[in-house]
Amino acid sequence: MSETVNVAVDAMGGDNAPGEIVLGALEALKERENIKVHLLGIKEALDRELSGKEYPGDRLECVECTEVIDTAEPPVMAIRTRKDSSIVVGLKLVHDGVCDAFVSAGSTGAVLVGGQFIVGRIKGVERPPLAPAFPTTTGMSILLDCGANVDARPSHLVQFAQMGSIYMEHVVGIKNPRVGILNIGAEEEKGNALVKETFPLLKSCTGINFIGSVEARDIPEGAAEVIVCEAFAGNIALKMYEGVGKTMLKEIKGALTSSLAGKIGGLLIKPTLKKTLKKFDVSEYGGAPLLGLNGLVVKTHGSSTRKEIKNSILQCITFKEQEISKRIKESLEKV
């Protein structure tokens, strides 16, 4: 049997905490034998959610905390002062080597800041990027950085390309993933100062499959599997992707219930439509890893339900089994 992967799970973070988080953890435990979940939260909340549930007691450990970081709190201050919060305690478990990974649907800022301050960066990593995966018509891609550090430098983007390639190849299983730089035109002379400086560095970087500029409109069709960018632009691209998808689905659903013909037609197309729309469901893909740390930190959507939590926990197994942190370290040392 393979080695047990220890995953710290923040039961208090996100819109659906603690209920959906706990259910997601229990589903993950049921699905795989080689994980142990360290469930972090307020005692009463954990007791209430676990009461009456069946689970393997030897693979679920409750870690009681007395504080919860709110999403509205300034991240640096929250990490510094709320020492007994589920986020700080969870990240410390990774730092101390008790856990291999930490999964949270809570404050993005606190998870990102805490990941860097508490877990710490792999030697050689300048900046750890947040690298969410999202669906495309041909499979999936990751966009990094999507929120960890705004105003990045060219050398950061080169490391994002290296780390993203390792992640896509060894965690997601895409051989020799294509790397693109997010740009506003396909030609090499297009772009802002950062892109123009980064382009030749990516071109000469060995060990990655750089294909050049990628325009935002071609991302949903799978223009590249690893797309690097500065966090401000990346966050906007990702949020726009999610926003348009959500709005269109809502409008289409509204149209289908606005008339009798629409309702009948809607029933007939439901099975095929559902299959199509499932492809665009971000919760299928688990959370976004913060790459380049001495351990895995995964940030899931604030709106995460049990499915996304479960998938995020399972993702931690591959991450550990494939020794991603070791591979990243070796790859950066080569350059």
Added chain:
Amino acid sequence: MSETVNVAVDAMGGDNAPGEIVLGALEALKERENIKVHLLGIKEALDRELSGKEYPGDRLECVECTEVIDTAEPPVMAIRTRKDSSIVVGLKLVHDGVCDAFVSAGSTGAVLVGGQFIVGRIKGVERPPLAPAFPTTTGMSILLDCGANVDARPSHLVQFAQMGSIYMEHVVGIKNPRVGILNIGAEEEKGNALVKETFPLLKSCTGINFIGSVEARDIPEGAAEVIVCEAFAGNIALKMYEGVGKTMLKEIKGALTSSLAGKIGGLLIKPTLKKTLKKFDVSEYGGAPLLGLNGLVVKTHGSSTRKEIKNSILQCITFKEQEISKRIKESLEKV
């Protein structure tokens, strides 16, 4: 009768030129009496497209050019050397006061560079932004700058807010339009250096209705009518909007034809679905104006069909009637 508006139309630009461009111009002439179209293009192409068509000869003037700027040509060089191209000749007609506006589906770079170099900026305008309109569930919004100038400064964004507000109020007819700054979080301390510096300037700017930060995911739902940003981020937001929309529609259409039940259901929902999807059709909104010039320059999509060309030409009438350039000049002088 109101004064005639003279519109120069580039018959050679875009994927569907010259056929669809000429048809769009003829439709605009049919719809409104108070416009005259100056159709720019290669003689043979214009002769062929106009042959056998009915149109008011006194309101359509053919302006023969011997050159066409290709979208792959470097813009500055193209504008400098191709003196007899449809883009350069058209922009000169605006500069010389023969025409009030120029509409082109051709090279974005050449139109933007040429607009600034040939038509020239209104006194006081630091940078003319490209301001495309796009549909939202509550109406429409404009995003500026979407491609004219990357790496903008805070003072540019403040002017974008002023010019965008005037455009939305007087051309589109939205009273006291809400102005937002594109950002990666709702709080004032969020964002990159540019956003942080611009935020207080927008807050203290009189004559605009600033509502704070707007996240990309809230744009499709109509979070603000005027959204200001630096061109790199704006272009990415806009292209992602278009890309996700296009991809989802394609996938849904594919799903509807993949089974018999889907086909029948598809027929039943067609009328309501069509109405819904029309809302997301960018061609309904005409092209993107380049604001802040001594005359109007409108860039339409490269894929423009007659409808977008017609709507773009008609948009020029309101722009002139509402004296937008004069209003912009007065607004900037006030600050």
